[in-house]
Amino acid sequence: MFGNKKFYIFAQIYKIVQTTFGKETYLYWYETMLLLRRFEEKAGQLYGMQKIRGFCHLYIGQEAVAAGMMTAIREDDNMITAYRDHGLAIAKGIPAKECMAELYGKATGCTKGKGGSMHFFSKEKRFFGGHGIVGGQIGLGAGIAFAEQYHGTDRATICMFGDGAARQGILHETMNMAVLWQLPVVFICENNYYAMGTSVERTSKVLDIYRMADAFDMPGDSVDGMSCEEVHKAIERAVKRARESGGPTFLEIKTYRYRGHSMSDPAKYRTKEELEDFKEKDPINHVLKVIKENNYATEEQIEQINEKVKTEVAEAVQFAEDSPLPNDDELYKDIYAEADYPFITD
Numbered sequence: 001m002f003g004n005k006k007f008y009i010f011a012q013i014y015k016i017v018q019t020t021f022g023k024e025t026y027l028y029w030y031e032t033m034l035l036l037r038r039f040e041e042k043a044g045q046l047y048g049m050q051k052i053r054g055f056c057h058l059y060i061g062q063e064a065v066a067a068g069m070m071t072a073i074r075e076d077d078n079m080i081t082a083y084r085d086h087g088l089a090i091a092k093g094i095p096a097k098e099c100m101a102e103l104y105g106k107a108t109g110c111t112k113g114k115g116g117s118m119h120f121f122s123k124e125k126r127f128f129g130g131h132g133i134v135g136g137q138i139g140l141g142a143g144i145a146f147a148e149q150y151h152g153t154d155r156a157t158i159c160m161f162g163d164g165a166a167r168q169g170i171l172h173e174t175m176n177m178a179v180l181w182q183l184p185v186v187f188i189c190e191n192n193y194y195a196m197g198t199s200v201e202r203t204s205k206v207l208d209i210y211r212m213a214d215a216f217d218m219p220g221d222s223v224d225g226m227s228c229e230e231v232h233k234a235i236e237r238a239v240k241r242a243r244e245s246g247g248p249t250f251l252e253i254k255t256y257r258y259r260g261h262s263m264s265d266p267a268k269y270r271t272k273e274e275l276e277d278f279k280e281k282d283p284i285n286h287v288l289k290v291i292k293e294n295n296y297a298t299e300e301q302i303e304q305i306n307e308k309v310k311t312e313v314a315e316a317v318q319f320a321e322d323s324p325l326p327n328d329d330e331l332y333k334d335i336y337a338e339a340d341y342p343f344i345t346d
Contacts, residue, residue, distance in 0.1 A: 014169075021229060023296040027305070029228045030287045032070065033063035034308045036087040037284060043086065043103060047263045052103045055147055056117045060085030061258035062285035065190055066091035066255065068231025069346075073156060073239055078126045078148070080141045081160040083118035084190075084257075085130040089173050090288070093125040096312055097319035106323035112332065113326045124286060135168030138187070144258055145185035145248075156239040160188045162196025166209050175250065179216045184242035187250045190225065192257045195233045197269045210252035218250050225255030226281040256281075 025285065040058045047056050059066070066087045073079075081088050086103075090096055094110050102109030103117055111121045111130075120130040128144060131137040141159025148155045164169065166189050178185055189209050193200055200207055213220030224230040231253060238249035256278040260267040267275075291297050297305075 057084040068228035072235040080128040089120040097316040100316040100320040104320040108323040123284040134164040145183040156242040163191040182247035190224040215251035225253035239285040
């Protein structure tokens with residue numbers, strides 16, 4: 001995959017003049033989405049082998065949201081999300097081996113083995129979680145945006161949540177403050193049509209979730225989340241508004257998860273026909289088709305990308321297997337700001 005810094009510089013220059021997306025963008029999207037897909041497939045397999053414990057929410061099917069977003073934002077922009085965070089974390093630049101190690105609960109993980117599947121984090125990559133409390137990250141995302149505004153930067157903050165969290169009170173309170181203060185934040189609802197197992201239709205009379213922005217006089221839009229192109233264009237507009245002191249935007253990105261809510265969910269609340277219909281819209285297949293139709297890569301080059309991704313995932317698994325568990329003395333670290341904060345240990 002492109003080196004992150006190199007690609008982000010290229011992307012910012014290239015997208016200014018483009019009317020259509022070119023070879024480098026499509027190859028980046030393909031490799032990124034394929035890496036996320038193969039990583040998650042392997043994670044699901046390892047969960048079945050009990051190598052990964054606890055909760056595990058896979059991103060399979062939603063990869064276009066992550067890939068399209070990465071070409072629309074800068075490397076130093078902030079991102080915060082909920083517990084379906086593996087794909088977004090890898091796309092944001094956290095190495096796959098550190099993510100896999102975190103799933104294993106190993107000390108080399110991106111959260112030192114203390115967070116697990118739902119709590120990926122990287123200060124260096126400006127990825128602020130991974131949060132297990134439904135909607136809990138929404139207020140934090142606005143807070144991060146407030147900090148950027150306070151310090152006078154032009155960074156945008158991407159604050160993501162699911163359609164289930166769109167029913168939480170914190171979203172309404174946060175959006176009200178974000179508009180009042182014109183915070184540089186992009187609220188993104190990844191609407192995959194089901195919360196833990198309840199469809200949008202059973203939770204609200206308002207099926208177009210983006211219309212919730214109207215109550216706050218906030219720009220809002222509905223986006224095809226199975227299309228990297230549409231995701232990129234919508235987020236590009238939103239972050240431009242944020243950087244130019246235009247305030248927040250609310251995007252409802254309609255996507256679909258091919259697996260259950262978590263590894264313990266058989267997803268019996270949806271039909272096989274519905275699932276197959278969405279698999280026809282698989283974003284990886286769409287991007288690969290564009291690459292082939294435009295001769296952006298030969299069959300040999302595509303196979304090289306496939307093998308590269310396969311190797312990266314295999315190395316991530318081996319890294320996790322070989323890594324040590326956290327030491328006992330790590331238990332009280334990274335909890336308090338003061339290193340010598342007093343607490344009772346006996």
